[in-house]
Amino acid sequence: xxLLVIGTVxxxxxxTPFGKTDKIVGGAATYAxxxxxxxxxxxxxxxxxxxxxxxxxxxxxxEHGIDTEGLQIKKGExxxxxxxxxxxxxxxxxxxxxxxxVLADFDPxxxxxxxxxEYLMLGNLTPKVQQTVINRMKNRPKLIVMDTMxxxxxxxxNDLLDxxxxxxxxxxxxxxxxxxxxxxxxxxxxxxxxxxxxxxxxIKKGEHGALxxxxxxxxxAPALPLAEVFDPTGAGDTFxxxxxxxxxxxxxxxxxxxxxxxxxxxxxxxxCVEKFGTERLINLSQEEVASRVQEFVSLSxxxxxx
Amino acid sequence: xxLLVIGTVxxxxxxTPFGKTDKIVGGAATYAxxxxxxxxxxxxxxxxxxxxxxxxxxxxxxEHGIDTEGLQIKKGExxxxxxxxxxxxxxxxxxxxxxxxVLADFDPxxxxxxxxxEYLMLGNLTPKVQQTVINRMKNRPKLIVMDTMxxxxxxxxNDLLDxxxxxxxxxxxxxxxxxxxxxxxxxxxxxxxxxxxxxxxxIKKGEHGALxxxxxxxxxAPALPLAEVFDPTGAGDTFxxxxxxxxxxxxxxxxxxxxxxxxxxxxxxxxCVEKFGTERLINLSQEEVASRVQEFVSLSxxxxxx
Numbered sequence: 230x231x232l233l234v235i236g237t238v239x240x241x242x243x244x245t246p247f248g249k250t251d252k253i254v255g256g257a258a259t260y261a262x263x264x265x266x267x268x269x270x271x272x273x274x275x276x277x278x279x280x281x282x283x284x285x286x287x288x289x290x291x292e293h294g295i296d297t298e299g300l301q302i303k304k305g306e307x308x309x310x311x312x313x314x315x316x317x318x319x320x321x322x323x324x325x326x327x328x329x330x331v332l333a334d335f336d337p338x339x340x341x342x343x344x345x346x347e348y349l350m351l352g353n354l355t356p357k358v359q360q361t362v363i364n365r366m367k368n369r370p371k372l373i374v375m376d377t378m379x380x381x382x383x384x385x386x387n388d389l390l391d392x393x394x395x396x397x398x399x400x401x402x403x404x405x406x407x408x409x410x411x412x413x414x415x416x417x418x419x420x421x422x423x424x425x426x427x428x429x430x431x432i433k434k435g436e437h438g439a440l441x442x443x444x445x446x447x448x449x450a451p452a453l454p455l456a457e458v459f460d461p462t463g464a465g466d467t468f469x470x471x472x473x474x475x476x477x478x479x480x481x482x483x484x485x486x487x488x489x490x491x492x493x494x495x496x497x498x499x500x501c502v503e504k505f506g507t508e509r510l511i512n513l514s515q516e517e518v519a520s521r522v523q524e525f526v527s528l529s530x531x532x533x534x535x
Numbered sequence: 536x537x538l539l540v541i542g543t544v545x546x547x548x549x550x551t552p553f554g555k556t557d558k559i560v561g562g563a564a565t566y567a568x569x570x571x572x573x574x575x576x577x578x579x580x581x582x583x584x585x586x587x588x589x590x591x592x593x594x595x596x597x598e599h600g601i602d603t604e605g606l607q608i609k610k611g612e613x614x615x616x617x618x619x620x621x622x623x624x625x626x627x628x629x630x631x632x633x634x635x636x637v638l639a640d641f642d643p644x645x646x647x648x649x650x651x652x653e654y655l656m657l658g659n660l661t662p663k664v665q666q667t668v669i670n671r672m673k674n675r676p677k678l679i680v681m682d683t684m685x686x687x688x689x690x691x692x693n694d695l696l697d698x699x700x701x702x703x704x705x706x707x708x709x710x711x712x713x714x715x716x717x718x719x720x721x722x723x724x725x726x727x728x729x730x731x732x733x734x735x736x737x738i739k740k741g742e743h744g745a746l747x748x749x750x751x752x753x754x755x756a757p758a759l760p761l762a763e764v765f766d767p768t769g770a771g772d773t774f775x776x777x778x779x780x781x782x783x784x785x786x787x788x789x790x791x792x793x794x795x796x797x798x799x800x801x802x803x804x805x806x807c808v809e810k811f812g813t814e815r816l817i818n819l820s821q822e823e824v825a826s827r828v829q830e831f832v833s834l835s836x837x838x839x840x841x
Contacts, residue, residue, distance in 0.1 A: 318719060413624060415742075416762040436721075437743035440760060449757035449834050454746060456722040488837040522839060528755050529835055531794040533828060 231271040231296075231345050232477045233370075234262045234470065235337055235362050236352020238276040238300065239309035242326070243505060245460050246317055253506040254286045256309065257352030257376065260463035261470030263510045264497045265350065266293040267518055268474035273343050275299035275362065277331045279306040289511065298340045303331045319458045320435060339365045348477040351375040351396065352466055356388040363395050372482050374398040375427075376469045379405050394426035397482070400469050402433045415440065416447075429487060431472070433465055439491055444484045450491045451529045453499040453521070460505045464498040467510065471497035496521040537577040537602075537651050538783045539676075540568045540776065541643055541668050542658020544582040544606065545615035548632070549811060551766050552623055559812040560592045562615065563658030563682065566769035567776030569816045570803045571656065572599040573824060574780035579649050581605035581668065583637045585612040595817065604646045609637045625764045626741060645671045654783040657681040657702065658772060662694040669701050678788050680704040681733075682775045685711050700732035703788070706775050708739045721746065722753075735793060737778070739771055745797055750790045756797045757835045759805040759827070766811045770804045773816060777803035802827040 236258030243250045258276045265272045273296040280302055290297050312326035337358055349370040351359040359375060375396040381389045382405065393399060399422065403415060409425075410418035415432055419442040422430050429443035434452070441448040471494035472487075479486045496518060500509045542564030549556045564582045571578045579602040586608055596603050618632040643664055655676040657665040665681060681702040687695045688711065699705055705728065709721060715731075716724035721738055725748040728736050735749035740758070747754040777800035778793075785792045802824060809815045 414762055414764075416760045420762075434743065437740065438755070438757075447760055447834055448837070449744070449760070450837075451744075451755035451757070451835075454722045454753055454755070456720055456726075458720075485838075489839055492837060492839065526839060528753055529757075531754070531756075531798060532791075533795055533798065533832060 230347050231273050231343065232265055232269050232348040232350065232473060233273050233275060233299075233339075233343055233346040234258050234265060234350045234352060235275045235359070236261060236350075236354055236466070237309050237332065238274070238278050238282070239311060239332075241462060241506065242310075242312040243460055243462055244314040245319070246315070247457075247459050248505070250505050252310070254283070255311070255463060255506055257354065257466040259507060260466035260501065260510065261350050261352050261473075262290065262295050263293055263507060264467040264470030264494070264501075265474030265477070266295055267471065267497065267513065267515070268493065269348075269477040270294045272296065272474070273299060273346070275337050275339060275343070277301040277303060277335045279308040279331050280304050282308045296342075299338065299343055301338065306331045313462070315461065319461055337362050337365070344368070347371045348473050349373045350469060350473045351392075352469070353378050356381050356385055356392040360388070360392040360395065363392075372397050372473070372476055374400065374469060374473045376400045376465065377405075379408055382408050390425065396427050398429040398431060398487075399427040400431040400433060400465070400472075402435070402465070406430070406432045429484075431491065433468065435461075439468070439495065441484070441487055441491055443487070446484055448484070448488045448491065450488070450495055451525065452495060453524060453528065455499065455502065458502045461502050462506065464501050467501040468494040468498040470494070492522060492525050493518075496525060536653050537579050537649065538571055538575050538654040538656065538779060539579050539581060539645075539649055539652040540564050540571060540656040540658060541581045541665070542567060542656075542660055542772070543615050543638065544580070544584050544588070545617060545638075547768060547812065548616075548618040549766055549768055550620040551625070552621070553763075553765050554811070556811050558616065560589070561617070561769060561812055563660065563772040565813060566772035566807065566816065567656050567658050567779075568596065568601050569599055569813060570773040570776030570800070570807075571780030571783070572601055573777065573803065573819065573821070574799065575654075575783040576600045578602065578780070579605060579652070581643050581645060581649070583607040583609060583641045584614040585609050585637050588614045602648075605644065605649055607644065612637045619768070621767065625767055643668050643671070650674070653677045654779050655679045656775060656779045657698075658775070659684050662687050662691055662698040666694070666698040666701065669698075678703050678779070678782055680706065680775060680779045682706045682771065683711075685714055688714050696731065702733055704735040704737060704793075705733040706737040706739060706771070706778075708741070708771070712736070712738050735790075737797065739774065741767075745774070745801065747790070747793055747797055749793070752790055754790070754794045754797065756794070756801055757831065758801060759830060759834065761805065761808065764808045767808050768812065770807050773807040774800040774804040776800070798828060798831050799824075802831060
């Protein structure tokens with residue numbers, strides 16, 4: 230039994246109103262893998278990097294209990310690199326540089342030792358590659374969660390639709406839900422998307438929290454109101470990783486467990502944005518996580534007497 | 536003991552993607568008064584109309600137990616009229632016509648029988664008029680809730696700041712909280728606004744729910760995800776009226792009661808937007824309200840085991 234995370238492991242260079250970084254380690258699988266590791270001890274990664282990727286960061290994965298046998302290291306090649314600048318509202322950003330490098334012809338090889346995967350997190354990546362991973366699993370995992378973004382809707386909609394058909398949970402943001410469905414109302418958008426394959430849909434609304442649709446029910450999770458969002462990079466990946474990590478921990482796929490998984494995922498994402506890159510995600514204690522989750526409980530609980 | 540609502544009682548002509556209306560009855564005090572009447576039976580209105588205002592609508596107030604002694608009817612004059620057109624997203628609208636009419640020189644006279652007011656709802660109106668009402672109360676009400684909007688921040692900021700100083704709860708939307716405080720982060724905005732006078736701040740976020748700040752705590756209430764918003768006019772006034780009506784019903788001013796008051800206000804607002812104008816607010820049963828409140832409970836509750 231294990232939890233497999235596929236996605237990018239990469240370099241980012243970030244600029245926010247609070248400062249800027251040189252190349253630091255980022256990528257969807259990095260954030261999602263680290264997040265999942267707080268709840269589940271058998272996390273495995275499939276990704277590709279160049280030989281410019283620091284050994285110490287691979288060691289960091291391993292120290293979090295993450296199996297990196299599926300992390301391909303391409304000799305003489307460079308890791309995927311993305312550079313972006315956030316606007317003052319932190320909700321919009323400009324891409325300054327995208328260098329695909331090793332990602333251009335990424336073939337996601339699944340080590341035999343990964344075939345015990347029960348929980349599969351498809352981090353944001355070309356839909357074709359996400360699909361290849363599903364097809365290469367000898368047994369269909371118990372839960373497949375897929376993250377994606379508007380970019381793939383723009384340039385690879387058919388591939389995206391084919392891949393969506395194969396997953397259990399889709400996580401996208403509100404603008405993406407509208408784009409994918411052609412519906413403005415998120416309720417109508419969700420109804421339509423739930424006919425496209427996934428049994429559950431999570432709509433991420435950033436500072437406004439998240440909505441879970443499925444089993445004819447809706448759950449609205451708040452986001453923690455933060456005085457400062459230092460760097461939003463990786464928050465969505467962290468959320469998704471925390472979500473599936475918690476699901477793997479509890480082991481039963483149902484709406485109620487997903488509600489809690491969203492709260493745990495949101496709690497980890499709220500740490501992620503407090504510092505640049507993965508800095509805040511590296512050394513969290515279980516007490517910090519538990520106490521942050523309690524903040525979500527206080528934030529959203531009320532008692533109406535019948 | 537009574538609950539006094541001040542605000543506009545007026546005509547609106549509305550156009551939404553679902554249709555358009557002729558002149559129908561609207562106004563902040565209309566929506567807030569009707570909403571409050573579902574929770575509290577001693578609601579009184581102070582407002583001004585012209586003699587073009589239909590007697591049957593005054594009768595409708597009275598049938599909801601609303602005291603209209605303070606509703607001035609100006610002979611030979613016309614009621615305030617606003618006409619607006621909503622865009623497809625329902626979040627933005629254009630004002631087509633604003634005719635102040637009787638509102639231009641509105642002097643809010645408080646009948647003696649209203650001096651038992653313990654709960655005062657200052658519906659959206661010129662801050663000077665809102666202030667006059669506070670000054671004319673012989674005893675300071677136990678709870679003063681003030682609603683306002685960006686329009687007054689643009690043209691009467693000093694009056695607005697003077698009035699805000701005198702109230703307990705301020706309700707504004709997220710853009711207005713940012714404008715009033717000069718802070719983008721809603722947490723920072725709230726901290727600043729809570730130094731301006733009010734002990735509590737409610738930030739209304741439309742389809743994203745509402746945030747309550749006060750007593751060093753934060754509560755995040757969801758909005759009910761709706762397939763269709765037919766007409767958003769009056770939703771904020773309905774929310775505020777339901778909020779203060781519930782507070783008057785429970786009678787103790789504290790954060791916990793305010794959390795519930797926000798849920799009840801949100802429930803009434805979710806009815807309001809289902810039809811044009813006040814149509815849906817006129818004939819709600821207590822069972823409908825209770826069942827809608829239960830939808831909010833299901834929507835936002837989760838159980839994390841310690």
